[in-house]
Amino acid sequence: MHIKNLHSALGAEVTVIDLAKPLSQADADDIEAAWRERLVVVFHGQTLSDPQLIAFSRNFGELDPPGPNPYGEPFNKEHPELNVISNVKENGKPIGNLGDGEAVWHADMTYVDVPPKAALLHALEVPPPEAGGNTYFANMFAAYEALPPELKTAAEGKTAVHDASRNSAGMLRKGYSEVTDVRQTVGAHHPLVRTDAKTGHRALFLGRRPNAYVLGLTVAESDALLDALWEHATQPRFAMCHEWRIGDLLMWNNLSVLHRRDPFDAKTRRVMHRSQIRGNERIA
Ligand code: SIN
Secondary structure, three states, X not given: OEEEEOOOOOOEEXXXXXXXXXXXXHHHHHHHHHHHHHOEEEEOOOOOOHHHHHHHHHHHOOEOOOOOOOOOOOOOOOOXXXXXXXXXXXXXEEOOEEOOOOEEEEOOOOOOOOOOOEEEEXXXXXXXXXXXXXXXXXXXXXXXXXOOHHHHHHHOOOXXXXXXXXXXXXXXOOOOOOOOOHHHOOOOEEEOEEEOOOOOOEEEOOOEOOOOEEOOOOHHHHHHHHHHHHHHHOOHHHEEXXXXXXXXXXXXXXXXXXXXXXXXXXXXXXXXXXXXXXXXXXXX
């Protein structure tokens, strides 16, 4: 197995490994170390059945099932612990989540008290490169480090609510109603700045912008602070772009990166299977 860094801000590529086979403890430890330090780990050319994706994921902890989707039932009936991300419809019914539109910058499931610590996304079908659908990741340790002092001070000690009602494609999840006043947003409360339990390093923890609200501020103050933090955190200097190929598997550090996806040509097919690893503790 070889590991090399990708972008200056984050990302590592792991080659010469077949993830369909059981992993040695040494390889699992090296992959986990790359995930911890480089935040996004990229594998190419992996042919994995759902049970193999589950077995590989379990090297890094217990699986966390997907959150509620707009349709109210798991996409992967045989393996409900996996999610399906797809624009494909069969008999008029979506086989997966998020459609073909943009998925805005977000971290996964931060609307729960203990969000998943890792997500793994395996590409089974992808549009041709010119059709769109690239995914971007931004390093929230680097973004925190580079905050202008006045924004660092403004974020310090503040807590925000992370909206549970809509997914990153803007679709309302089943069972939720429209947020009309962000002070009423339903979702977990987390600090704007978290401290990594293992390393003590600090990172911005923003979750998702729509319907977010910083507790204790007026709506105008909250919007101004959040807009400034989001504009800072999503600059290209903190980010990498992934152009998908069939067989790619990406594993990201969900508490330490934001990610977003470009829209893509609705006439093309994009099918990905996804697992996530349960978090260990509340965000602090
Ligand atoms: C996601 O936001 O988890 C999906 C990203 C993608 O479709 O590339």
